[in-house]
Amino acid sequence: MKNKNSDITVSNNSNQNLLYNFTKIFKMKRILFLIIFTIISNNFYSQDVPTSERNALISIFNNMNGANWSAGSKLNWNTSNPVSTWAGVNVFEDDNGQFHVYLLELLDNNLKGSIPTSIQNLPYLNRIFIGYGSISSIPNELGNLTNLNELLIISSGSIQLPTTIQNLNNLNLIRLEATTGNIILPSTFGNLKNLNTLMLSAPLLSSFPSSTTNLKNTLTRLEIDNNKISTFPSEISDLLNLQYLRFTYNGNLTSIPTNFSNLSKLEFLSIIDTNKKITCDNPTFFSSFPNLNTISFIGVNTSKYFDLSQNKMLKTVLIDSEKLEVVNFSNGTNNLTNEFTNKFGDTLLKNIKCVSVDNPTNAQSGTSPYNYWTVNWFNNTKNYLSDCSAFLSTANISKPNLKIFPNPVKNIVHIESEGNKINGEIYSTNGQFLKLVSSKEINISDLKKGIYILKLNTENGILTQKIIKE
Incomplete structure (x- = not known):
C-alpha cells in the first residue's frame, strides 16, 4: 500500500510484526518484574528466625502484658511479619544464612509479669534490656543464655537474680535498678568470670554480696546508687582493678574505710550523700589515687583542707562541701589544658578562702583554663595563690x-x-x-x-x- 502523502510504502505485515514484538517484550518485562518482586518478597520474609525463637518472643509478649504495651513498643509483635521488624528486636545472620535474635530491648511502663522460662529458647541473645515496668520474677533458665554479654533490668519492684547467673561466662555488664524495692544477688554471682561492669540502684538495698571480692581481677566499673547500705562495703577495697566508682547514698553511713587507698587504679571517683552524713576528714585522701581524672564529692563532710597536688591527671573536680576552705591544686598540670571543669565549696555558704594553683596570675585574672572554674569564695573575694599554707592554721x-x-x-x-x-x-x-x-x-x-x-x-x-x- 502506498501512502498518498509520501513515497514510503508500509506493508501490513510489518505493522503486525512490530505489534507482535512489542507485545512479546512487554510480557517478558512483566514476567521479569514478577520474578524480581517474588525474589525480593521471599527474601524479605525469609529473613526470619527459627520457630522456637519466634515462639519464645510470643511467650514474652503474652507473659508480660504485651497487649497493653504502647503502640511503639509492640509494633509488629505477635504478627506474621518477620521478627526483625518487631519493635526492640534485632537479628543477625549466621554462616549458614539462618537468622537469630541477638538483642532484645523492651522499654515500656506497661511491662508486667514474669520473664517466661522459654527465654532459654533465645540462645543467641547478646543483650537483654527489659525495663520501666514491674517484673515479678526472673527464671533459672536465664542461666542457659551463655552468649549473653549485657543484662539490664529496671523494675518498679524488687529484683532477684537466679543462682544460675554463674553460668553466664560471657556476661560483662549487669545493670539492675529496682525503683522502689531491693536487689538480691545470689552468692554464685561472684563466680562470673568476665564481669567488668556492675551497676546497682535500689532504695532498699542494705547489703553488698561478699562474693563480689571474687571479681577483683575483672571488675573495673562499679556504681551503687540510691541505697541504704549501713556499712561501707569492705569488699570494694578488694577490687584492685577498679577504675570507676560511683556511690550515691541516702542512708546512715558515716565514714569511708581507710583501706580504700588500695584502689590505686581509680580514674573516676564519685561519692554523693543526700543526708550529708558521710565524713572524709583526711586532707590527703586523694593522694592514694594518682590516676584520678574525675572527683565528685557532694554532701560529704570533708576536712577544711584537701591536697590534690599528687593528682596530676585531674581534669574535673566537684567538691561541694560546707566545711572545705583551702585546696592545694598545685599539681603541675592544671594550667596545661582547657578541659578543666572544676567547682569548690558550698554554693550557699561560700566558704573557700584559698586555692593554690600552678599559675596564680592567670587564675586570678580568669584567663584560660581557669575561666572554666567555679569557686564559691568566702566574702566573694577571689584568692588564688601559689601557696595557701598561711590559711591552714x-x-x-x-x-x-x-x-x-x-x-x-x-x-x-x-x-x-x-x-x-x-x-x-x-x-x-x-x-x-x-x-x-x-x-x-x-x-x-x-x-x-x-x-x-x-x-x-x-x-x-x-x-x-x-x-x-x-
Whole structure:
C-alpha cells in the first residue's frame, strides 16, 4: 500500500510484526518484574528466625502484658511479619544464612509479669534490656543464655537474680535498678568470670554480696546508687582493678574505710550523700589515687583542707562541701589544658578562702583554663595563690580576741589584740611577699589599690586576713 502523502510504502505485515514484538517484550518485562518482586518478597520474609525463637518472643509478649504495651513498643509483635521488624528486636545472620535474635530491648511502663522460662529458647541473645515496668520474677533458665554479654533490668519492684547467673561466662555488664524495692544477688554471682561492669540502684538495698571480692581481677566499673547500705562495703577495697566508682547514698553511713587507698587504679571517683552524713576528714585522701581524672564529692563532710597536688591527671573536680576552705591544686598540670571543669565549696555558704594553683596570675585574672572554674569564695573575694599554707592554721586563733581595722583601709591598718607581740607578713594575692609586719600599726600607704593577704603570728596562733587597700 502506498501512502498518498509520501513515497514510503508500509506493508501490513510489518505493522503486525512490530505489534507482535512489542507485545512479546512487554510480557517478558512483566514476567521479569514478577520474578524480581517474588525474589525480593521471599527474601524479605525469609529473613526470619527459627520457630522456637519466634515462639519464645510470643511467650514474652503474652507473659508480660504485651497487649497493653504502647503502640511503639509492640509494633509488629505477635504478627506474621518477620521478627526483625518487631519493635526492640534485632537479628543477625549466621554462616549458614539462618537468622537469630541477638538483642532484645523492651522499654515500656506497661511491662508486667514474669520473664517466661522459654527465654532459654533465645540462645543467641547478646543483650537483654527489659525495663520501666514491674517484673515479678526472673527464671533459672536465664542461666542457659551463655552468649549473653549485657543484662539490664529496671523494675518498679524488687529484683532477684537466679543462682544460675554463674553460668553466664560471657556476661560483662549487669545493670539492675529496682525503683522502689531491693536487689538480691545470689552468692554464685561472684563466680562470673568476665564481669567488668556492675551497676546497682535500689532504695532498699542494705547489703553488698561478699562474693563480689571474687571479681577483683575483672571488675573495673562499679556504681551503687540510691541505697541504704549501713556499712561501707569492705569488699570494694578488694577490687584492685577498679577504675570507676560511683556511690550515691541516702542512708546512715558515716565514714569511708581507710583501706580504700588500695584502689590505686581509680580514674573516676564519685561519692554523693543526700543526708550529708558521710565524713572524709583526711586532707590527703586523694593522694592514694594518682590516676584520678574525675572527683565528685557532694554532701560529704570533708576536712577544711584537701591536697590534690599528687593528682596530676585531674581534669574535673566537684567538691561541694560546707566545711572545705583551702585546696592545694598545685599539681603541675592544671594550667596545661582547657578541659578543666572544676567547682569548690558550698554554693550557699561560700566558704573557700584559698586555692593554690600552678599559675596564680592567670587564675586570678580568669584567663584560660581557669575561666572554666567555679569557686564559691568566702566574702566573694577571689584568692588564688601559689601557696595557701598561711590559711591552714586560722582555726587555732580566737578571733574575738583580735581585731583588724579599718578594712577597707587607705593607709594605716590597726591591730587590736590581748597579746603584745605581733609579727607577720603581707603578700599579694598571687603569693608574692611584700613586707614584714612587726607592730600593731601597719603602714600600707606605699601599696597600690587592691587586695592583699595579711598573715599574723600572734601569741594566740596564726591568723590570715584579706585586706582591701583603697
